[in-house]
Amino acid sequence: MPCYTYILKCSDNTLYTGWTNDLVKRIKTHNAGKGARYTRGRLPVKLLYYEIFSTKQEAQRREVQIKKLSRQEKLSLIKNS
Secondary structure, three states, rough: OOEEEEEEEEEOOOOOEEEOOOOOHHHHHHHHHOOOOOHHOOOOOEEEEEEEEEOOOHHHHHHHHHHHHHHHHHHHHOOOO
């Protein structure tokens, strides 16, 4: 089963990065207010970017890498995808 690392744009224009093994379901969960605490007060969220991995560990590693990027670096990653 594939895993995904993703970047969301929140309603307050901030970016949120996470990982999941079911991208469609996870976005719905976020928008239902049942996702991460960070996104609950910043609804709705919109998927801007994602990468696909074959293992959970790879997706989690990539999430950590992306979270260390600056906002500008994240926007550049999104733009160049």
